[in-house]
Amino acid sequence: MNKDLVIGLEVHLQLNTGKLFCRCPVSGTDQITGQISRRLKPTSGESGLVDRAAIYEEERSRAFDYVLTDNTCLVEIDEEPPRPMNPHALSAALKIAATLKCSILEDIECMRKIVIDGSNTSGFQRTSLIAMNGSLDTERGKVRISSVCLEEDSARKIAEEDHMVKYSLGRLGIPLVEITTEPDIKSADHAIEVARLIGLSAMITGLITKDSDSIRQDVNLSMGYGRVEIKGISRLSQIKEAIESEVSRQQSIARASEIIKKRGGFNRSYLEFIDVSDLFEGTGSILVKKGLSEGKRIFAACLENMNETLKQDDVRMGQEIADIARAFSVGGVLHSDELPGYGIDDSTVKTISKKTGRGVNDGILLVITTKRTADILSREIASRITKLIKLDLQETRFFSDKGRTAYLRPLPGAERMYPETDVKPFHVTNEDLKEAIDFGKLSAEERIDKISKDYGISRQDANTIVTNMRLPIFLALGEFIPFRSASRLILQKIPEVERKMGKSIEDEKIIWLVQSIVKHGLDVTSVEAGFEILSSGAEMKSIPESGEIVPLSQNELRDLIGDIKKNNPGIRQGSLMNEIRKKTRRPFDPRTVISIADL
Amino acid sequence: MSGQSLPPSGSKLQIEHDGQELHVTFIKEDSGYGVFKLASGYNVRFPLADVKIIKIYDISQDHRKTMKEETNIGRGAHRISLLSTGGTISSRVDYTTGAVRPTKDLSFIREAISDLEDRINLRTEIIDSILSENMTPSHWIKISHDIKKAMESSEAVVLLHGTDTMSYTASALSFMFEKQTAPVIMTGSQRSSDRPSSDAFENIESSIRFSLENIGEVGICMHANSSDGSAILIRGVRARKMHTSRRDAFKPMGDGEIGRITDRRTFIKNIRKKTDSSIELFDQLDKRCGIFYFTPASTEEELENFSRGKKAVVIMATGLGHVAEALLKKIRDLSDSGIHIVITSQCLNGRVDLDVYASGRNLSASGAIPVEDMLPETAMVKSMYVLKKDPDNFAKLMQSDMRGEITLRSDTVEIR
Missing domain, CATH: 3.40.50.1170 (L-asparaginase, N-terminal domain)
Structure with missing residues (x-):
């Protein structure tokens, strides 16, 4: 890999402590309770400057629809000021910071980070810097932690059409701990190790949600062409994919830049789009036909000196142009390296070449859109090409489901931050500070060792319990049954039952069932029997009272074994157990069977 | 930063805090704390006593967009x-x-x-x-x-x-x-x-x-x-x-x-x-008006104290316009002394009517002026206007519609 490659990570983890600035629960049923629509405008921060990422969003001028769910209140729809910061979330974040050996800030000021892509109803994300200057020991050396922030999670995008984006508000306001490293990461594999260790340091608190997107990584990457932030990497394995695809993209742009510069460069501040819709009357191109039927027009422009840099083996500038068009909700983009094609014949391409004044080194771009959007794209595309050829590649990208990174927005500056005046700055209490520092005395790995030792379970089980976010339920069940049994129940029995049922059982229900069975003077054998009959469709409420979870008494076993032996005189031990299970679902002690059967 | 003079807000500084050197923008001093903006945009608050200024750079230009008055x-x-x-x-x-x-x-x-x-x-x-x-x-x-x-x-x-x-x-x-x-x-x-x-x-x-x-x-x-x-x-x-x-x-x-x-x-x-x-x-208003919110705990004394120096008192009464019997005598006294007692309802929606119950009739007999479906705040402001405009016809004007504040027909609009 490139020796100039510099990598840093931002890891985001959701806390299960209740939302950060209101008293809504973190999880809801996703039941829709209403819908509103809003618009957002960029505003200037403390310095009077407007954030460039915000201006970019404004130019895209979109309306946002928000779906309300049963875990949203007036705070999420920006109709009520935030409540004071959730102390449980703060305490969890401080513990994570301490585990990462950060120095905790004793005075916390909440900021507004301007985000007007609609993912926050207020137009900003509330975020607080809570700790700085930590470090993480890895197999490839020390990685410095620059900061730990506690912020609000954004709303989840559920649909996007022309100039309209729809979000669900259930996720908005969930506390998110953001851990940022310095660019000390040496390779994609190293990045995976760092992300895993950071994740572990957070999971060890037992306060990370179990949601599928509870942990998200952003990669900060530079190979000397400016910092690129790649967002939205939810699986550890994707970190490597994202880094490798971005490195190859930047190398490809560097090659394209060299070719184009050699030919005299790209010297346009806008593309001269001409309407060539007339050439497509009765066209065989499905893409063009669809656009025309939607009332759109076909615009063509010459791409100076860009012939054969748009889509060749190792240069793909066409993709870069398509990305920026997509950001303005334009999907219909074609270029000369893929033409003739898409139902467009050679003679049409020639006519367009002539009309646009295409020279031998020039490429052609076709865009299917409205006049108004074409006017905007004319400048946006030209400025993007100019920027790329200058090898100024800094921007925010995202990791798409196609396994590559794609353009998201300009990299935001410090202008996007100003104080959240609705939340008063506050002092971290001595108790919180002390609790966090005490917690941070052990690293995550040491803490897993301790769990293994303290509760008499294997280290591997301890690790699985932590990384599957099962620590809270493990500790809760330990109140009623031995920890080893709790571990077996959580790691084996319950997943098995959930597979059979085809759905997961809520933690509160698991705890209730275990507690209710144990209250009847029954032990873990009955608990497992209880879960077994749950999986065969029994109603949970009825289980603690059910006779089917009561173990067979010695007498009952003796009668049963007597019956079985009468029919199968020479029966073996293993078959005997199976025969008993066939006759009853009730639990029994195998040792008693052996002593009675006298085999 | 004790003993050091504070730079103007917006200055770029290099400071030392907790053994760490930071490049910051000075935002403000806040009761013994310094608020600084980090390059990332986050503000941090450090006790000024723990901060050492290493270097002061130039003060940044003020980019703020301004508009004339x-x-x-x-x-x-x-x-x-x-x-x-x-x-x-x-x-x-x-x-x-x-x-x-x-x-x-x-x-x-x-x-x-x-x-x-x-x-x-x-x-x-x-x-x-x-x-x-x-x-x-x-x-x-x-x-x-x-x-x-x-x-x-x-x-x-x-x-x-x-x-x-x-x-x-x-x-x-x-x-x-x-x-x-x-x-x-x-x-x-x-x-x-x-x-x-x-x-x-x-x-x-x-x-x-x-x-x-x-x-x-x-x-x-x-x-x-x-x-x-x-x-x-x-x-x-x-x-x-x-x-x-x-x-x-x-x-x-x-x-x-x-x-x-x-x-x-x-x-x-x-x-x-x-x-x-x-x-x-008509740019005159008599400011000697106020709104008295009647509650079960209201006393004659309270009403009297509230009414002192006023020319009109708008009572936010309960329901159709009722107040406790214990206040009726005081209302009559106030009314007799020339203070207008205007009756509106805490319900905000609907019309006051002093004819339905005996308590309403007694209130009416005490000289109180019910003002139909007028909002209490509107009634107070209108009193200010009428007291200057035509004080002799106070009751009559208060009970007639001037700007849409009274409607005689209650439409079946949605009750909010």
Whole structure:
């Protein structure tokens, strides 16, 4: 890999402590309770400057629809000021910071980070810097932690059409701990190790949600062409994919830049789009036909000196142009390296070449859109090409489901931050500070060792319990049954039952069932029997009272074994157990069977 | 930083804190703390005693967009005056105190109305810069003079106002302007204009759209619901703030809705048209009026103390307009001594009626003046006006409709 490659990570983890600035629960049923629509405008921060990422969003001028769910209140729809910061979330974040050996800030000021892509109803994300200057020991050396922030999670995008984006508000306001490293990461594999260790340091608190997107990584990457932030990497394995695809993209742009510069460069501040819709009357191109039927027009422009840099083996500038068009909700983009094609014949391409004044080194771009959007794209595309050829590649990208990174927005500056005046700055209490520092005395790995030792379970089980976010339920069940049994129940029995049922059982229900069975003077054998009959469709409420979870008494076993032996005189031990299970679902002690059967 | 002099706000510094060197922007001092902005944009607060300044760089340029106190926006034919009194709508973050407060920067208005620039020629003027909880009847009179002046030179007046007492000002202006040659559209916002989600932008845009209509009264224009995209115009004497924080806090009470904008289309109903003759402004108010909220714990003594020095007391009574029997004698005494006792209801919706129950009849017999379905706040402001306008006919005028504050027919509108 490139020796100039510099990598840093931002890891985001959701806390299960209740939302950060209101008293809504973190999880809801996703039941829709209403819908509103809003618009957002960029505003200037403390310095009077407007954030460039915000201006970019404004130019895209979109309306946002928000779906309300049963875990949203007036705070999420920006109709009520935030409540004071959730102390449980703060305490969890401080513990994570301490585990990462950060120095905790004793005075916390909440900021507004301007985000007007609609993912926050207020137009900003509330975020607080809570700790700085930590470090993480890895197999490839020390990685410095620059900061730990506690912020609000954004709303989840559920649909996007022309100039309209729809979000669900259930996720908005969930506390998110953001851990940022310095660019000390040496390779994609190293990045995976760092992300895993950071994740572990957070999971060890037992306060990370179990949601599928509870942990998200952003990669900060530079190979000397400016910092690129790649967002939205939810699986550890994707970190490597994202880094490798971005490195190859930047190398490809560097090659394209060299070719184009050699030919005299790209010297346009806008593309001269001409309407060539007339050439497509009765066209065989499905893409063009669809656009025309939607009332759109076909615009063509010459791409100076860009012939054969748009889509060749190792240069793909066409993709870069398509990305920026997509950001303005334009999907219909074609270029000369893929033409003739898409139902467009050679003679049409020639006519367009002539009309646009295409020279031998020039490429052609076709865009299917409205006049108004074409006017905007004319400048946006030209400025993007100019920027790329200058090898100024800094921007925010995202990791798409196609396994590559794609353009998201300009990299935001410090202008996007100003104080959240609705939340008063506050002092971290001595108790919180002390609790966090005490917690941070052990690293995550040491803490897993301790769990293994303290509760008499294997280290591997301890690790699985932590990384599957099962620590809270493990500790809760330990109140009623031995920890080893709790571990077996959580790691084996319950997943098995959930597979059979085809759905997961809520933690509160698991705890209730275990507690209710144990209250009847029954032990873990009955608990497992209880879960077994749950999986065969029994109603949970009825289980603690059910006779089917009561173990067979010695007498009952003796009668049963007597019956079985009468029919199968020479029966073996293993078959005997199976025969008993066939006759009853009730639990029994195998040792008693052996002593009675006298085999 | 003890013993070191503080640089001006905005200076770029290199500081040392807790053994770490940081490049920061100095924001402010706050009771022994220094607030600094890091390169990442986050603010940090350190006790000044723990901070050592290593180096001070140049003070950054002030990039803030500013606007003169008076300015013109748009190149259209319709001359509209926009007067700002302050309130959340013209408020921004004050980076020195960290609080939100009114500023003299109205530059955001240009962005709010870019769609209308071809139709209007908007002259903006800051006539005051206060939060509406600090408004007094003297302010109403001053505002009425500013509006009259603006009305003489333009086709419509838009007034930016804090929302807390906006309906009081709206009522006062409604009565004081006996004839108006232009609409007076008041608007405010529930989210300050420094927030991307502020309702200020749409509220101003909608107010200007309403101001292009033939309206000869004072209305309040705010969001019609929690979504952007629709606005409501409420008759000044019929508006009430019914929520502390929502965008659609203002509700028309009774048949107070006189206009609506949906998808940039304006609908007007049931309005008084503007007069072709000259403006008639009656700029006198008797401030010796107040609202007494009756509760089961209210005593004669309390009512007496409250009424001291007043010329009219509006009682917010219960239900149809009832107060405890124990207060009846005091009400009669006050009434006999020349203090007008006006009866409205805490229910806010519906009409007072002192004929249904004996307690109501006794209250009526004590000289109290029931004022139909008039809102308590409107009744107080109207008392101020009537006490100067025609004190001899106080009861009669209070009980007749002057600006839409009383309707004799209760429409079957939705009860809010």
